[in-house]
Amino acid sequence: MPRFIVVILLMAISCCPAGEPAKDFSVPGFVKPAANEHPRLFFRAADLAKLKERAATPEGKRIIARLRYQLDGGSGTTLPAKRNPLPAGDDPGELLSEPVGSVFTLFHSAGYGMLWRLTGDKAAAELASEAAMLVISGQSDRDARFGLKAPAGGEYSGAAVAALALAYDLCHDAWDDATRQRVVDAIESTAKSGNPSFLAAVLWQLAVAGDAIGGKPIRTNDPLSRLSGELARLPPFGFSGRDVDVHDAMRDVLLPLVVHASRVAGGIDLVAGQPRLGQLVDRLIYLAVPGPSGLQLALPYDYLPMYGQHLDRTGLAGGGEFVQAMAMSTPVQRSALRFIYEHFCVPRLGRDHPNSGVRDGEHDYDTVGPYPHRAMLALTCWPFDEPARDPATVLPPIVTAEDANRGIPICIFRGGWNGPDDIVVTIMGGVGLQGRELAEPRKPGLLCRIWACGKRYVMVGTSNGFDRPVGLVYGLKQVAERRWLVSFSKNWGASTSHPPPARLIVDLGGRDGRDAVIITEAVNIIGDLPDADRVTRFDLGGQWRCSSSLTVSVNQEGSAFHVAADNPWGNGKPVVGRIVGDQVSLIRTGNGVARGLVAPHGHVITWEDGAVWRRTSSPLEAPMRLTSEPGQRTLVRQTNNKPRNTLMCILTCSADGRHEEFTCVGGDFPVVAVGERSFSFSPDPNAPSPAPQAEGGTKPSAGSGTKADQPKAAATKLP
Incomplete structure (x- = not known):
């Protein structure tokens, strides 16, 4: 049975419940590559004419110019003289901050191979061969953790295998048998002793399947049977650290390449077969927020702005998130990604990446980093011939990951994609966290976060004065347009629950410009943390x-x-x-x-x-507090649901800094009125709602940020 049929069957078994017919994830009209047919990984030989047409467009010309700049900082006709002097190992070396194009990378061979295919210039194929021989001889990347002989194995040696696989595929027709055999021998030797990533093995298998050198078939192991099982282990939205190949895969060196190559060379649509691959793209779409320090992700952990939230966008591991996502996206996702990149990234590329050779406002198609294979992805996958679309017009304001046995582990709400003032509410519960990017101590109660109008808040469950984890979402119900009721208990809120279950209302405002409101019960909203500006020089003193x-x-x-x-x-x-x-x-x-x-x-x-x-x-270390000054864009006020003796928080977001009065009627399903709007915790939208009344008889003044009978919020500082 052909290998890829096996993979399709395995994917079908892992994705389809018992009794349902198996789905076909094969690419319609796919024709299997013939033996020694190349190129085949990023594009097929039949696609080359169309690819050259794309390269001749204004956008394509900018991408090719960028590819050449990545290769040598100029016209792309030489190999950089500067090489990392360190062997592949634990130390990245001192070249990471060098200008783009000035330092040799593992993927220079692939970049010159791409120029050979587009121009037919034999000199480019010779430079690709020279670069490949450097990698085979042990030359490390500009980040010396990566190299064919990296002792850590995994993606560290796998990146070199992937680079050689791309170069072999692109230059197959230009290299002689001896050069091709050296590449094959080097990868076989690495596979035996270096333990490279299984994803790299998949990419190599796709590159050489059916090939022969001098009439002798290339021997390869078949790693494809592992592919379905590994992808099935993807955590929801990739929330689980980076110590496994496929976790946090938008920063992964290999997975986006494998997904794209599996479609082009293998005829398998992995995204259709494994929906969580699509969630990785949604993670980037729904969590990307611009800020003073550059683009970052509104992650639901790390209560202060941490490095893992700020997208580096230039590293081999940790860069090229958008162009790699393009290789894994549906047409709707691509249009949304293009909108986000053009509105959030392009305007400040020069400021955020001064060594890139890109200026503010100059579209780079996510090639701001030094790695040439990302320009290849941009030319093949960037939708510059399709319109960019505001995600708010083509995507829902909420995405979730559901588990039939364990509630809803992930909920992400987003009010729009307009800029730093966007409102994002991320709730994560019951997800096993691992990896290096989490703050210590790891408090599960901090896995709920609100980003609103440039401020950050966390939500912490409360019970008898003590903080506790908020937990899994068991109830999620849309009760009005752009308004949801969320319950962290299987019981929607009966007073028999001890302690009373945590609940919240998320109202993202109407399309008529109404402000967003977030109301919580038994959940404390603490924070009011702005971001800090990017610095040009680090002083650790x-x-x-x-x-x-x-x-x-x-x-x-x-x-x-x-x-x-x-x-x-x-x-x-x-x-x-x-x-x-x-x-x-x-x-x-x-x-x-x-x-x-x-x-x-x-x-x-x-x-x-x-x-x-x-x-x-640091100003980021100021005690967490509730905003109490008038005129702020966000305002948190507190009250008490007296019959249940639970804390309630009301966060209002206002474009002009004016915040409407609020009143509350308590009970099992309390009702809160903010101005003329009424918010009920009842899961039954048809249930009668009592008219809200002020509890103490003294109404707060508009915009004051205080309430006569509410408890004063103490400054709270998390460990």
Whole structure:
């Protein structure tokens, strides 16, 4: 039975409930590549004429110019003289912040292979061969963690396998048998000893299936039978860290390439077969928010702005999110991604990436980083011949991941895609968190977040004065246009529940311009944290808090810094560190090297082992509070559902800073009125609602931010 038929059957078994007919995820009209038919991974030989037509358009010309710039910082006719002197290993080296095109990368061979296919210039194929031989000989990437001989294996050696697979595919007809055989031998040797990512093995299998060199078939193992099982392990929306190949895959080096190549070379639509691949794209669409430090994700964890939220967009792992998402998207998703990129990223590319060679307002099609294969993806996948569409006009304002046995682990609400003032509510419960990007300590109660008008809030469940996790969503019901009732209990709210279940109302406002309102019961809204501006130079000097009770003192001189001896990081001895770009490392006595990343605003360092340092003098470290000043765009007020003795919070979002009065009638299903709008916690939209009344007889003044009988919100600081 052909291998890809096996994969389709396995996907069908994993996706279809018992008794339902198996679905066919094959690409309509697909013709299997013939032996030694190339190119086949990103595009087929029959597609080359159309691809050249795309390259001749104004957009295509800019992409090709960008490809050449990535190759050598100019016309793309030489290999960069600067190479990473470090062998592939744990240390990324000191070249990450060098200008685009000035340093050799693993994917230079693929970039020159693309130029050979588009121009027919044999010199480009020769440069591709020279670049491939450098990778085979052990040359590391500009990020020296990646290379064919990387001891960590996985995506670190898999990236080199993928680069060689692309180069082999593109230059097959230009290279002689000896060159092709060297590539095959190098990858076979790596597969035996280097333990590369199974995704890299899939890409290599697609590249050489059925091929022969000198009449001798290329021997390959068949990793495709694992593909369905691995993709079925994807967590909802990729919320689970990055220590597994397919988690957080928009930052993954390999998965988007495999998805695209499986469609083109294998005739399998993996996205249709595994819906959670589409959720990875939705994650980028629904959570991308522009801010002073650049584009970031409104993640439901890391209560302060952390590095993992700020999209680097230039690294091999951690870059090219949009162009890679284009390779995995439906037409509707592509149109939404294009809108987001053009409105949120393009206007400030030069400011956010000064070493990229791209200016503010200059469309780069997400090729701002140094890796040439992303220009290849842009030319083949970027929808510049399709209109960009505001996501609010083509996508619903809410996406969820549902589990029939465990409620709804993920809910994401979004009021629009207009800019930094967008409103995003993200609720995550019951998802096993792992990986290096989570703040310590990992408090499940902090996995609910509100981003509103440039401010961040978290939602924490309350019970008898103590914080507790909010938990899974068990009830989700749309009760009006752009309004939802959410319950964290299977019981919608009967007073027999002990403690009373947490609930909230999310109202994203009408299309007539009404302001958004979020009302919670037994859930405390705390926060009011703005973002900090991006800095052009990191200075780590000063005091840093690395736990609730421990601080370290840092002195920096140039790229070196020193941590005082009275700290546990060095076992009581001074610790020497180094900063290169946004990469930091500490040489710890007896504990090896610790590595971390500095957030773009310079106030937070996230270490690879999960530890987090926060600058004590940072405005981000101010005590979390409720906004009480008049004129603010967002305002949180509190009251009490007296019959149930539960805290209620009312967050209003106002374009002009004017906030309407609110009143509340308590009970099992309380009713809150904000101005002329009434909000009921009853899951039955037809249930009669009592007219809300002020509880204490004294009404608050409009925009005052206070209520006569409400308790004063104490400043709250999370660990």
